[in-house]
Amino acid sequence: MPIADQVVVVGAGPVGLVSALILARANVPVLVLEAEPELTRDLRAASFHPPTVEMLAELGVADAMHETGIPARHWQIRDRHGHVVADFDLALIADETPYPYRLHFEQFKLTPLLLARLQAIPGASVRFGAQVAGVTQDADGVTVRIGSPDGEEKIAAKWVIGADGGRSTVRKAANIAFDGFTWPERFLVASTTHDLEPAGFRYASYIADPELWAAIFKVPHEGPPGLWRIAYPTDPNIPEEVVLADDAIEANLQKLHAIPGRWPLHYRSTYRVHQRVAETFRRGRVLLAGDAAHLNNPLGGFGLNSGIHDAVNLADKLGRYFRGEGGEELLDRYSRQRRAATIEQVQAMSIRNKRMMEERDPAVQRERLREMIAIAGDPPRAREHLLNTSMISGLRRAEAVD
Numbered sequence: 035m036p037i038a039d040q041v042v043v044v045g046a047g048p049v050g051l052v053s054a055l056i057l058a059r060a061n062v063p064v065l066v067l068e069a070e071p072e073l074t075r076d077l078r079a080a081s082f083h084p085p086t087v088e089m090l091a092e093l094g095v096a097d098a099m100h101e102t103g104i105p106a107r108h109w110q111i112r113d114r115h116g117h118v119v120a121d122f123d124l125a126l127i128a129d130e131t132p133y134p135y136r137l138h139f140e141q142f143k144l145t146p147l148l149l150a151r152l153q154a155i156p157g158a159s160v161r162f163g164a165q166v167a168g169v170t171q172d173a174d175g176v177t178v179r180i181g182s183p184d185g186e187e188k189i190a191a192k193w194v195i196g197a198d199g200g201r202s203t204v205r206k207a208a209n210i211a212f213d214g215f216t217w218p219e220r221f222l223v224a225s226t227t228h229d230l231e232p233a234g235f236r237y238a239s240y241i242a243d244p245e246l247w248a249a250i251f252k253v254p255h256e257g258p259p260g261l262w263r264i265a266y267p268t269d270p271n272i273p274e275e276v277v278l279a280d281d282a283i284e285a286n287l288q289k290l291h292a293i294p295g296r297w298p299l300h301y302r303s304t305y306r307v308h309q310r311v312a313e314t315f316r317r318g319r320v321l322l323a324g325d326a327a328h329l330n331n332p333l334g335g336f337g338l339n340s341g342i343h344d345a346v347n348l349a350d351k352l353g354r355y356f357r358g359e360g361g362e363e364l365l366d367r368y369s370r371q372r373r374a375a376t377i378e379q380v381q382a383m384s385i386r387n388k389r390m391m392e393e394r395d396p397a398v399q400r401e402r403l404r405e406m407i408a409i410a411g412d413p414p415r416a417r418e419h420l421l422n423t424s425m426i427s428g429l430r431r432a433e434a435v436d
């Protein structure tokens with residue numbers, strides 16, 4: 035079998051498509067293999083931090099995102115009694131980014147924008163209904179095995195990028211450990227048309243409470259007035275159909291914020307949440323990015339953002355490698371830089387955020403919230419906090435990793 039000079043990207047999620055688009059723009063032949071018959075439309079991430087919007091602007095999709103996306107300039111922490119504990123204004127970092135806000139825009143609306151750009155570039159191709167079943171490699175190249183009802187097919191490549199999500203077949207085929215843990219509770223996400231803005235909620239709001247905490251976001255949905263998405267933890271001992279029942283959700287939403295009448299519900303689901311990091315993001319010719327390389331809880335909105343940061347870092351280095359601007363050490367550097375950003379920032383911040391929201395000891399929680407009040411009330415500290423939580427500082431620190 036001839037060893038093709040292409041890069042195969044496994045997975046047409048946002049991370050795979052960003053990787054492929056950057057490589058294609060750098061004239062690297064790229065083939066994306068996606069198991070599903072079309073782009074997936076499930077409701078997942080919807081919050082883009084400023085540096086991620088900058089990266090997507092480079093790829094020419096930010097204008098379209100802004101057409102319907104909701105800029106969330108402020109975010110806040112509240113208690114369950116309706117008091118605002120701390121309120122942060124991203125205008126404090128307007129000198130650091132052209133996008134001093136979180137842009138709320140559903141992930142499933144981003145992937146079609148990326149796909150359209152990718153498909154317009156000669157030398158790039160995307161195959162749907164192509165489920166990768168295995169990957170083997172030797173010193174010269176990689177063989178990607180696709181399973182289909184009609185049999186098996188083998189595809190040759192120089193490099194493979196596993197952007198095939200948390201259960202990554204590519205990661206498993208390369209024997210890369212994925213250590214970490216799974217939180218015991220499932221998270222429930224419900225969305226509602228009830229407008230929380232008149233009650234003082236910001237478009238990104240967190241309710242800290244030892245019994246029932248929540249993360250609340252306004253998302254564009256099908257256009258104004260949009261939807262409010264509310265995520266809270268559920269008891270792992272209670273069956274899924276019970277926590278998802280109308281009355282159970284109604285009772286919890288009323289506890290989080292009492293309204294007259296019932297909460298109008300639009301959508302609901304539960305999901306499990308993990309904190310895991312691959313032991314390396316590179317093994318030989320196999321490279322990992324996005325959820326295939328790391329998973330974290332959603333508090334802080336780091337999952338998709340950090341996956342896109344991986345994709346940009348990796349595709350840029352692979353492009354340089356193909357142009358002869360460096361050797362394989364570029365790819366080891368990718369692994370070191372993005373693993374450092376994942377472990378030191380994304381994992382640390384998302385775990386800290388969750389602990390703060392759910393702290394059961396009232397004295398400890400009071401102390402942590404007092405700390406947030408102090409930070410929010412002190413502009414230099416608030417600015418530093420915003421640079422961290424917007425992932426700007428983390429990206430700069432990772433860039434400095436050799």
Ligand SMILES: Cc1cc2nc3c(=O)[nH]c(=O)nc-3n(C[C@H](O)[C@H](O)[C@H](O)COP(=O)(O)OP(=O)(O)OC[C@H]3O[C@@H](n4cnc5c(N)ncnc54)[C@H](O)[C@@H]3O)c2cc1C
Pocket residue numbers: 044045046047048049050067068069070074077078079080081141164165166167197198199200202203223305323324325326332334335336337338339340341
């Ligand atoms: C409910 C929820 C809310 C979230 N909220 C946020 C948020 O607010 N902010 C944030 O930053 N992150 C959030 N996340 C996380 C975010 O959605 C993920 O980090 C993101 O989807 C990762 O993108 P990805 O491209 O790496 O993987 P995925 O989006 O999972 O894409 C992987 C692709 O690979 C394909 N695939 C899988 N296996 C194979 C195979 N064997 N062969 C071929 N193709 C394959 C899949 O079909 C899929 O299309 C949330 C996640 C969930 C579940």
